[in-house]
Amino acid sequence: MKALQIYEQTGANASVANEYAVVKRQSDGISILLTVLLSLMVVLIVIGNSVVILAFIVDRRLRTRSNFFLLNLSICDFLVGAVSISMYIPYKVTGKWMIGMHLCKLWITIDYTITTASAYSVVLISYDRFLSVYKAVLHRSLQDRHRQTALNMILVWILSFLVYGPAVLLWEIITGTSHLQGDSCHAGFLDMWYFTLGASTLDFIIPLLSISFFNLRIYLEIVKRSTKRQHGTISTSCKEKAKDIMPFTIANINSSQLSSNTPQNPESCITNNNSNKLSQDKKAAKSLAILVSVYFLCWTPYSFLACIRAVCHGYCADYFSVEITVWFIWTNSAINPILYPVCHKSFRKAFKLLLERFMKFFLI
Structure with a gap:
């Protein structure tokens, strides 16, 4: 997370660059407590997201376009624990970066890329759900296009890297100054408020x-369909969508029921399919709303504080406040693996299958 690169002010007489140059050194007692808590956070994040990733390997039923985008978010969360926090712990405890400038740049690059990829992954998940609601036929056709799905996932990582990566890696060449001095490890643009605000616009705003746009449109469409259903009317547009959906949902209807019901009421199948599709969209929208809400609650405090801190050069946001917002972000990476099985039946089945294989392996 970007928040790992925010540092304590060193004093009113220090330059702006120096304000970010030192990680706050804690007392021995607090250092031990933080080490234990951060290590626990790493374990929760790594294990939780590893289970999600393994579930995709074990259960082929999970390998749909929508779930692959959730996998992408899970990979981001896994790297938060495995790389970002893990490499931050010794730096936080000792107050010194002791493994070289090159690893420092690599850590910062990965850290910022993960942050942006998390945001873009949530956008991709929301857009995918938007297509499912508004363009069901197109969304259905995309389910088997794994190459296009993989391309979308790769594009998320490429764009995420481009937001901060070149600036982190080439800052010394661009500015002609060296910001990595002594035992500190931080991005050179932290004291450039205009860069921070511009990048924050790309990776958060x-x-x-x-x-917000995709989720609002989804909500309004579901309300619209629910209202029409309650009034017992099917508009022409709804009928057209139902006809488009029929080739993919008609297989779920018993053939004998189809032959007997259709002559009696040609529109009964369309009505039932519309009803089923609406019910599925409601469940998916509710799951998405939970995921997005948790994301907003965990990320907004830091992003808001980072923008304010950039404008006032770190003088209007104390170190403790920044630390609190960092823990919110880490908590999000630990919560997401819990949300998947809670909100998605397919993940519950996959986790159950994974547990059965795990028990069978160790019992035998």
């Missing part, structure tokens, strides 16, 4: 607006 625009994703926030996009996610």
Whole structure:
């Protein structure tokens, strides 16, 4: 997370660059407590998201376009624990970066890329659900196009890297100054408020607006369909959508029922399919709303504070407040693996299958 790169002020007489140059050194007692808590956080995040990733390997039923985008988010969360927090623990405890400048740049690059990829993954998940509601036929056709799905996932990582990666890696060449001095490890643009605000626009504000737009449209469409259903009417547009959906849902209807019901009421199948599709969309929208809500609650405090801190050069946000917002972000990476089985029946089945194989392996 980007928040790992925010540092304590060193004093009113220090330069802006120096304000970010030192990680706050804790007392021995607090250092031990933080080490234990951070290590526990790493374990929870790594194990939780490893289970999600293994579930995709074990259960082929999970390998749909929508679930692959959830997998992408899970990979981001896994790297948060395995790389970002793990490499941050010794730096936090000792107050010194002791493994070289190159690893410092690599850590910062991965850290910022993960942050942006998490936001873009949530956008992709929201867009995919938007297509499912508004363009069901197109969304259905995309389910088997794994190459296009993989391309979308790769594109998320490429765009995420481009937001911060070149600046982190090439800052010394671009500015002609070296910001990695002594035992510190931080991004050179932290004291450039205009860069921070611009990058925050790309990695949080625009994703926030996009996610809000997609989820609002989904909500309004479901309300519209629910209202029509309650009034017992099917508009022409709804009928057209139902006809498009029929080739993919008609297989679930017993053939004898189809032959007997259709001559009596040609529109009964369309009505039932519409009803089933609406019910599925409601469940999916509810699951998405939970995931997005948790994301907003965990990420907004830090993003808001980071923008304010950038404008006032770190003087209007104390170190403790920043630390609190960091823990919110880490908590999000630990919560997401719990949300998947809670919100998605397919994940519950996959986790059950994974547990059965795990028990069978160790019992035998």
